Amino acid sequence: MTVRLGVIGGDGIGPEVVAEARKVLDVVLPDVAATEYDLGAARYHRTGEVLPDEVLEQLAGEDVLLLGAVGDPSVPSGVLERGLLLKLRFAFDHYVNLRPSRLWAGTTSPLAGVAPGDIDLVVVREGTEGLYCGAGGSVRKGTPAEVATEESLNTRYGAERAVRDAFERAMRRPRRKVTLVHKNNVLVNAGDLWARTFAEVATEYPDVQTEYQHVDAAAMFLVTDPQRYDVIVTDNLFGDILTDLAAAVTGGIGLAASGNINPTRAYPSMFEPVHGSAPDIAGQGVADPAAAILSTALLLDHLDRPAEARRVEEAVGAEVAKRVPGEKLRTAEVGDAIATALAG
């Protein structure tokens, strides 16, 4: 069956790394009908539009989406992020923002005394609620009396489906442990909602070990004892911070993949590297495409092709393990090497 793939290269290094991800997909998933979408800063400057309704509708008809990166210094902060990236996450109800972190062989953690294999965690970041809703406003902007608000919206419906997904994932992993991260000593309304939901769902999974941590403590433990984590479930903003931190302790954002997943399949899920558009190195062919390629492994998992997903991960792992520290990589060479290894 042909897989309809929507490709959004986006800004900066986005198109470069997505090109390599597609080389890899071409090998392991030959029957693909890909459509490239011209979205991002260039389109915004040309047309003033970020994501027209017709394009959103067309994207909704794809099976899966692959996204490079969004954001450019020439566009005011937030315009593309909210108008394109977050718009897609919300419109397509991507309630599981899945972000695995693993210390790969060949990479060095900035932490002393951790070895490849020591860290293997996955964050289920809720993707459709919290402070990302865009609820908030300003009065008396630009005056000394300015007030600005941001509102975090949280529902039992939203927390429960994310929590349940985390428990389901934990059941499929050897350690079977889920850590809820929130800040329920300060954010008592949302924190209590998450904690009660977590406790109730946990009763359905007696084989899963559970713990709760405040977000400040979790940030600390990700540095002092990242080995303790298996599955972390948390809200949208805490997940944003903790997944960058988890990427940092596992050797950097260059290997951090993510999936914006709608497990019900009512809408296409979207896969993207965690890194941004990195305008400073864009166009030079030196961006690491590993995170984009690893994101295709998550895409393959979502398409129920775990064998292909594991093959992609292994090929990336083998390529990374061969890297010579300090040697500059070339985006296309990395993609070619991985695609060739998979084809061979």
Place this chain on the structure above:
Amino acid sequence: MTVRLGVIGGDGIGPEVVAEARKVLDVVLPDVAATEYDLGAARYHRTGEVLPDEVLEQLAGEDVLLLGAVGDPSVPSGVLERGLLLKLRFAFDHYVNLRPSRLWAGTTSPLAGVAPGDIDLVVVREGTEGLYCGAGGSVRKGTPAEVATEESLNTRYGAERAVRDAFERAMRRPRRKVTLVHKNNVLVNAGDLWARTFAEVATEYPDVQTEYQHVDAAAMFLVTDPQRYDVIVTDNLFGDILTDLAAAVTGGIGLAASGNINPTRAYPSMFEPVHGSAPDIAGQGVADPAAAILSTALLLDHLDRPAEARRVEEAVGAEVAKRVPGEKLRTAEVGDAIATALAG
């Protein structure tokens, strides 16, 4: 002139570490009239009260406050934290939550390749706004239709005084650099307020180098490149997370001091270790009092006694440098050693 010192031992290890901090203060600040306040879980269980108005009024009459820790598993999460700790921070308008992080000789960072002296940063965490205001609520609690909100309130007034304090501090430090941390690509209202305020205040300090980072990027850089930071200014919640993280990369929460400061002196400022009440080790005399003692150095700075403040820091530094890795410390012995060194 006699300094009126209000002492709130609080919960768990709080009273133990505060006792050692007082030993040190007795040496370097002899003319103190100290009043102990019985606040925390024990009082709550005995009387049902967290912080009665009369006590708050009495505390307002002190010059400075020393606090141990607040929070106990026997009290629902948030009750003491919000009713006592945050209540004091807000009632006494502690808008500068000052949290220095330094890698001391004798401590080991969990990061590879950083040496004592490499990391020396201070976070100015805004202390009276943001998501800590207690604005928010729930509807249909306990039902599948539950909705919970948390609101972040931000004002030009509040952001500006925190930002200004950060620039003033930077001017007194050799590197003169301030990093604003926010998430202005998502929290566009509050983020824009902070960014505009920061840019405007910066024009008054042409000698100070500035940069902006999203909170997720800052979390990453605190692990991969903590040396880059001098002064960080950020909002209440981001400051909470980043200061625990900064403590972790500089050898742990055992040395993290903080001041809840009202620079106008309209109300007493309050000094406390960043660590919590650690109920698991309470009463055993094994808690590290270093963070509480270092908090008295911040207290001395606030009382315009920088010479005494530096002496306390040096004495703590010398004691820490002498520690034998793996050897269990005794709370009272650490306090005695530091107090004796200072008296000698």
